Amino acid sequence: MANHRITLKINGEYEQVDVPSQMTLLQMLRDKLAFTGTKNGCNAGECGACTVLLNGEPVNSCMILAVECQGAEIVTVEGLAQDGVLDPVQQAIIDHGGVQCGFCTPGVLISARALINRNPHPTPDEISEALVGNLCRCTGYLRIVDAIQDAAARQESLAARL
Template sequence: MEKQLITLKVNGELHTLAVPVFKTLLEVLREDLSLTGTKHGCELGECGACTVLVDGEPVLSCLVLPIELQGREVLTIEGLMEGGRPHPLQRAFAETGAAQCGYCTPGVLLSAKALLDRKPAPTRREIAEALSGNLCRCTGYLQILEAVERAAAQMRDVRSAATTDGR
């Protein structure tokens, strides 16, 4: 099987890998980099479980080839923790019961992060729209929406506290 040398920047680390060109980002993350936090539910771009961020934007990793990502930054669920501490979204999801079986959770968290980075105070409707590509069969979505709201509020508090301190 013909392989190609690629360089992939994931969670801030550069990796040089020899992979068949048709291997998707999802497969490379899970199989070559052992980053199994990224899940798969269909491999057809229908369920959202494999969502990762590329330069901050949600991308379905099952539909992307690593060769397209030269020089770009990939963020997976393993890179969401900051300094060994859970991201406010991760904490809020754990506290509100937003992860039941947990299988859709990594993808949902990354879609939510992209939303909050772009829009720190989204309405519930905006959150639902941003997450409408991430299917969940356990929660009925309501505790997920609540968790995103809770994390957003907490992140705003931290930001405004930082601004105040800065003065």
């Protein structure tokens, strides 16, 4: 069966990868490129642990073929922090105690980043709705929602200072 050579940008760096047709983006990230921060929780588009940004929009990376990502730009959890400085969503989720086992956290952070990008002032209801595809079994979600709201506020005050 056919292999495809694709070129794409992951966390700001170009990668060229040979992938078989049936390889998902998640498999490619984890098994080919060792971006193991992105997690496999169900492989069925239900749990959201594998969420990454594809051209700026969150997707379940288990629900997209690697070959479909030719020319795409991917951001994984490893790409959120810049030069060791955490993204506001990362810092806020630590500060609010929104991390427990940490397995859903990468997907949650990506969903949160995408939400704030499209809606800089999300309400708690909007945050909850944006997270409905990120199952978390530890936290009960409340601290995650608080953290995202706080992250949006922090980002705004950061922007105001610049």
